[in-house]
Amino acid sequence: MPQSASFALGPGTLRLIEGDITLDDADAIVNAANAALAGGGGVDGAIHRAAGPKLPAACREIIAQIGHLPAGGAVITPGFELPARFIIHTVGPIWRGGNQGEPEALRSAYAASLARAAENNLSTIAFPAVSTGVYGYPVELAAPIALGTMAEALMAGAVAEIRLYLHGRHAFDLWRCAADDLFGEITR
Template sequence: MPRTAHFPIGPGTLRLIEGDITRDDADAIVNAANAALAGGGGVDGAIHRAAGPRLLAACRDIIAEIDHLPPGQAVITPGFDLPARAVIHTVGPIWYGGSHGEPDTLRSAYAASLARAAEHNLSTVAFPAISTGVYGYPVELAAPLALGVLAEALGTGTVSEIRMYVYSAAAFAAWNEAAVTLFGG
């Protein structure tokens, strides 16, 4: 049975979920993408597989216009074969020890994703734990930073619900501990 927790924040709700983001029917899911928007491993590959080949075609059209998506920025595409209406693609930072702007870039990746959601009137957004997989960002540092950005958006009504997806029991425990510390339990 997947673990879940929820935290009321201002007029909104933050949900932590151990599970598969590709099955979520949120208005938008966020893809922890690479700069080429080319699919790949982890969450990125799973989203591309679940959305079908039209997602890759849409991503290629974006890349033809912008060359690459810089870390900390975000773009949006339709969800195609996903239950979610839209996919917001963002590139998180690769962890180099924390002294190469990684916290600012991670903060920007979450904020830019939320900005795309607001621009398209998407009120329910599902996020993966950006940069905490192959990009190596330590979960214990990423979780409080990300949760702070997400809480700000919920508190101001930018979105009404955020679903934070994690991939394992250990990741759920780390994110839940950070959320309880920040928001109470």
């Protein structure tokens, strides 16, 4: 059975969910994209498939204007065929040992995504665990950065609810432990 946990953080709520982000009806879901916004494997490929054929054209239009999306950046497109109204595309860092700006780029990927949500008056946003899949960022190092950045946005009232989607029970358990350590099991 899929797991979930909720944390009250200021006026907002952080929910950890074991499940499929493409099924979420948040105002926006976040895509862990590549620099070319070209679709790919993992969550990026799943979001591209679920959003339908209009998403690649929208991404190509953005790339034609900016060249590429650097690690830590974020842009927004319509959600097309997804239940979510928007997709916020962010590029997380590739893990290279932690001494090449990876923590700053990861923090920026979450913060820039949350900034796009705030700029568009979106109150619910769903994230995947950015950079912890094929980009190899260790979960035990990524989780405190991601959770801390999301908590800051919730406590500031920038968004009302953040949902963090995790693939599989093991990933859920790792992130739940990290959240419990940071927030002290303040669940509701």
